[in-house]
Amino acid sequence: MPTYLTSQDIAAALELRDLTDPDHGPHAMQLLLDTVVDALTEQWGIPARWLRTSPLVPVGDNYDRLGFDSDAITRDARYSRYVSPTVMLRSHTSASIPWLLRTFDPSAQVDELHVLPGLVYRRDSIDRTHVGEPHQVDLWRVSSMTSMSVEDLDGMLAVVVDAVLPGAQWRAVPADHPYTEAGRQLDVLVEGQWLELAECGLIAPALLTSCGLDPRVWSGLALGMGLDRALMLRKGIDDIRLLRAYDPRIKAQMNDLDRWRPVSTLPSISRDISIVIDADDDDETLGDRIRTAILHRIDDIESVTVRARSSYDDLPESARARLGLTRHQVNALVRIVIRPLVHTLTDAEANELRDRMYLAVHQGPHRELIADGR
Missing domain, CATH: 3.30.70.380 (Ferrodoxin-fold anticodon-binding domain)
Structure with a gap:
């Protein structure tokens, strides 16, 4: 029997500050995301379209319309937060993609970068790198004017890495996603260790077709990135709680992308x-x-x-x-x-x-x- 969130649970989730949203106050996470988006739009010479959607989404958009199997473990109520049999708090910002693609006129001339940032909601372990409400962004270049290829995907990865961690060594390893083809996991080398930065791929023709777009005309690149991890790597932060801390010594350092300067650590x-x-x-x-x-x-x-x-x-x-x-x-x-x-x-x-x-x-x-x- 599924367990659904109480009204208090939902209110607490929706009241949480979204560090990617300027309306909630400035934060270094916004600076980092702006850097990535500016680099991509300059590289491609196309506009960016920012979309902020409600974190309450249809279960069908979060899973079914993105191609997830009906028995996918991620659907389990132990890991996802359900509001009702048909509505949930999104587990990834990709949940807004089916809606986005359905808004396109199939005959339109489009080549844009779509930026979908915000909080996502999961049930997760408690440690220095995990929270139950991480920040994520989906960056999707959708085009009816240019046919996207694996070479374009590799170019996108190079730009993203240089924007987040200038000069970092990176690799792309094969990864499966139900809504992409040629799926990749983007890893960066940090202090001798490979760490995941993003997941990406070419937009799957089946997804385009299901949203009323002809894959012989429409194509694109899809990338999802955890912004908490990206910002921690950029600033050299080793405790995710610091991103939301209210101590003036800490909060002042969350207004720029400079390296983290440790403050006194209390005993455990x-x-x-x-x-x-x-x-x-x-x-x-x-x-x-x-x-x-x-x-x-x-x-x-x-x-x-x-x-x-x-x-x-x-x-x-x-x-x-x-x-x-x-x-x-x-x-x-x-x-x-x-x-x-x-x-x-x-x-x-x-x-x-x-x-x-x-x-x-x-x-x-x-x-x-x-x-x-x-």
Whole structure:
């Protein structure tokens, strides 16, 4: 039975500041995106059309009309945020592409770069590089005047890399997307490690056809990029929470694309918990439950890591009885690292946070809470 968002969940999601939107205040993310868009339009000599659409989208546009299989794991309610059987909070900005393509007059003369930025909504793990509401942009060159090729795609990648990380070494490796052909994953070499920057490909003829456009006339390039990752790489930031921090020392550095200058780091507080969870729970589902439970304190949490999992058969009967474990559950040992960005916590405050997170994920009949000694 699917789980749908409550009205409070939806309101909280829609109230979150979109760092790509100038109407929500200036941010370095906007500068970086402008740099990429300006570089592409200058290279191609075509205009850019910016589109900001509602994050509430039809499930059909988010998945079906983009060619996702009906059994694709990404559709699972454990990873996507459903509002109703037919509406969801978009899991990628590509969800607006079917609508966009349907707006074209099939006989029109068009060659434009379409820029679709904004927040997307997922259920994700908690660590220094992941959030449940990352920023993304889709950059689609759609044309009825020029036939796009793999060579054009490679040229686009070179421009994007030079705009985000000038001079960086990059590679394009094959990747499958249901709405592109010749799909690629764009990786950049950063401090000796290959990191994903974007996904791209030629617009699939089947997608054009389904939107009423003749693929013998229409073609294009499709690229999707995570803007949080791109900005962190550009500025050398190693903690995604910094992008939204309100501390003046941090916030002042989010107005430019200069390298990050670290401010004083507060000490971390670790808490280990032993919990009972369903066997198919993973870091993403646990992270999402914790975010929901401590919504206004989530920036105090640096990471939540499952360090070990023990199945029913892995444990002796005495341990199963103590935990109240059933055959469809596992015992997980989880480490919580608490490290606020701008203020210190007392042990009592850390323990209170620990207990709230414990209650959010523990599904066994017996509780081990610090606050009440149980």
